[in-house]
Amino acid sequence: MFKKVACTVPGNHRHLPYSAAFPTLRPAVLTENSEQTQERRWTGGGEEVDGGCKEREVAEDVDSVKQFSSELIVEAVVRCLRVIDPPLGNGLSPTLPPGMSARFRLGMSLAQACQDLGYKGEIGYQTFLYSSEPEIRSLLMFLVEKLPRASAEASDQPAGKSALLQKAISAQVRAQLALPWVPPTCRLPLLCRTQSTGMSGIFRSQALSLPYSKGLGKPPVKEVSDYYRDFLLPVTAQPSQYASVPASLLERHALDLSAAQEWENEWNSQGLLTRLSPEGYRSRKRARLQKRIEEQLRAAAQPHPNSPHGPHSGPDLAEMLHSFGGATTGGTVLAKGTRFTHTEKFTFTQEPETSAQQMAAAASVMPSSRQSEEDLLAQQQDELQALQDQLKQLSIRMEEVGGDMKQLSVSIAQVSDELKQRELSNGEKEDSVRVKKQTIDLLPDAENNLAKLQTLVESSAKRVISLASQWEKHRAPLIEECRRLKELCSNRELESSRKLFEIKDLHDKIRQSADEAKKKEGLYKQLITExxxxxxxxxxxxxxxxxxxxxGNIRKQKEEITKILSDTKELQKEINSLTGKLDRTFAVTDELVFKDAKKDESVRKSYKYLAALHENCTQLIQTIEDTGTIMREIRDLEEQIETENGKKTVSNLERILEDYKAIRQENSALAAKVREA
Structure with a gap:
């Protein structure tokens, strides 16, 4: 892809050489020293991968990534992508197109391809069109790290036809496994050849019986264990068809997982608040559910006035209530008869006789086999119409009876309310009559009765006082005990609430730890695969x-830095000692000269010169310190200027302006073509 390049750069140069962007390649010559010359030669293969496109050669004067042009960067990235992932890189062009919009699209495609490979840095079309040295270096280093090692593949590759056949088979299997499964109706012709429809089938599952105890940690009953051991079929033999085994297992596993998840959510949200054990919470929930079922069944067992089948469902519901433990109350409810039920029984018991009589009359009237089928059909239609009319009459009669029953039930309720009110008023009147009768019986001997009543009242008062004193004796310790128990109960509630919060926090931490463990396990598997x-x-x-x-270079640098720091500390100590010595000398001299300056005029002038000399020296020292600070700032600014120059901000801005003008020209040309069209 690239021709051999030999780069020679001083060791203290701030910019890395061109070969530093490819640290993982095996160099042909490696002689490096931080204080001497660095020399690397990087050799790339000359394989053509883009079918007839001529490879670009790197110029001899290119010795740093900073000198790469946009065309060279794009070609290098595309060729690396084609080596790393051929399907991803074959769709990208290694040359920049002339149009700016096409260049932007190519830059976005390259950025997306690099991100698909796992590049984590900031990347976009500007990385390729308006390149920056650090970004290009990091991108090229990432791509070089992803390049396959040709020597490793060559060393691991066995020889022989069988080995080549195995390699081709493994490559084909790997390619087919990489393709996602697509339903038969959505497959393209290529997928129809690779993904056969012969093994596909309908997902049909059946209920499975698994040999485990549903009690938490409790061993199963002996009979159940014997059944599991001697009679229960294996899981693979329970479904009617062998193809249903995977579907049944998957569905059972999903049901178990969903049930466990629902129980965990219910226990964390509701079960912990009840402060019961899981077994107690389950038993209470089961009792509540059984009670609700019994209530629903009892309500359903009540005969509805408008339902003609009310009495007939009673025995079945009674047996069901017997199974739920409600036989006593359910039996009384179901055995109770009403006027409507008796009437309905009479109606439905008489109906078979009537129908039998009608059938007999029809049989007497029906002629023998000489009648035609049409006459038979006509007679059947007449009979059906008569039966339907009779059914309508019966339904109308039942509705009338139902309305009468409703009116009677309302009147019965009113009469029962009036009866209860009259019974209450009669009870109150009987109590008043009883009191008046006793009072009238006591009137003939009123004085003796008043004296007895007075003594009785006094004795009752004394007794009340004694009982009050006794109650106070018992009341004080009881109040103290009650307060102590209330305080203990409140403390227990606080402690239980605190423990409940701790349990919830522990559940959250356990869940978080489980999630972290899953993530770490996935990361571990990924790292093992890599x-x-x-x-x-x-x-x-x-x-x-x-x-x-x-x-070694870092150790030398640390030694030099330590030496410089020690020299700086010694110089600072020397400066501090000289400054202190100067201040003390000036103070002594000032004191001596000041004493003599009061007596002699020449000494007074000397004192003035001494003060001026000290002030000028102080200003000189301050000027030297300011000069050092300014020099440090100048060096920092120079480094910043070099960094900005490395980013090529000015040239990138000029290129952006030129590209902007080109895009405007393209847009105007396209608009003119649109207007012409």
Whole structure:
């Protein structure tokens, strides 16, 4: 694909050489040193993959990724894609088309193809049309890492016709397994040849009986175990057709999973709030369900006035209620008769006789075999019409009886309400009459009765007082006990609520841990697959030598950095000591000169010169420090300028403007063609 390129770049150059974009290729010559010259030669195959398209050669002066043109970048990426994934890369052109819209589409297609291969960096059409050195380097390194190792395939490839046949068969099987399954009605001709319809069948499942106990951890009953051991058929023999075995197993597995999931959701949402064990919660739920079924059956057992089959369903429902444990109440309900049921029984018991009489009369009137079939059909139609008329009369009569029963039931309810009210008023009047009678009996001996009543009241009052004192003696410890129990109950409720929250948190953590374990297991399988797909014949010596050289370079850099830091610390200490010494010397000199300046005029001038000298020296030191700060800022700005120059911002902007003008010209040309059309 590319011709041999030899790049020689100084070790302290900031930009990586062209060969640094391809670190995983096996170089023909590898002599590297961080302080000397780096030289790499990268050899690529000269295979043509695009059918007659001439390969682009790299110029001799290209020694860095920064010097790659857009055409060279596009061709390199397309050829790498064709080697990595031929179906993905064969649909891409290695040359840039002349139109700008087509270029943009090609750039978007290349970006999408790289993302499909697993590239995680930022990529778009601008990566290829307005390239940046770091982006192109990372993209080319990613593609080179994905390239298959030709030497590994050649070393692992066996020789012989049988080996070639096995390789072709494995490739064909791998290609067919990579294709998704499509229903027969949606298959193209190619899929119709590769995916046969002979093995397809309808998904029919049957219920399976599995030998396990439904009780949580409880062993099955002995009879059930004997049945499982001696009489239960294997799972593969239970369905009527052998083709239904996978479908039945899949459906049973799905049912078990859904039941377990529903139970877990119900237990986490409702079961934990009841503070019961799982067995207790299940038993309570079963009892509630059985009670609701009994109530529904009892309600259904009540004979409906408008239903002609009410009494006939009673015995069956009674037997069903017996099975649910409601025989006592259900039996009384079903055995109770009403006026309507008796009337209906009489009607339906008399009906067979009437029909028999009619059939006898018809038989007497019916002539012998000499009658024609038409006369028989006419007689049957007449009989059917008579029976239908009789049925209509009976239904009308039943509706009338039902209306009468409703009126009678309403009147009975009213009479029963009036009876209850009169019984209550009679009871109150009897109580008042009883009190008045006792009062009248006590009137003849009123004084003695009043004295007895007074003594009785006093004794009752004394007794009430004594009982109150006794109650107070018992009441105080009971109140204390009640308060203690309430406090204990509240503490238990708080503790149970806290434990409930902890249990919910533990369930959430368990669920999260299970999800994380599944994710990690999937990642582990993916990494194992990638590890198995990696080539096993990679030369470890070259990588080890390279790693040792990198470690040596890092060690040297660390030593140099440590040396520079120690020199900087020593210089800072020396500067600090000199600054302190200068300050002390100036303070002593200032004090001595200031004492003599009060007496001598020349010394006073010397003091002024000393102060001016100290101020000028301070300004000079500050100027030197500011100069150092400015120099550091200048170096930082220069590095930033070099980085921006590496991004080729100005040239990219110029190219974008030119492309924008080209797109506008194309749009105007297309608009003119549309107007002409």
């Amino acid at each position: 590890f198995e797909n990696l080539p096993k014949d990679v030369s470890r010596c070259a990588y080890t030598q390279r790693i040792l050289e990198i470690v």
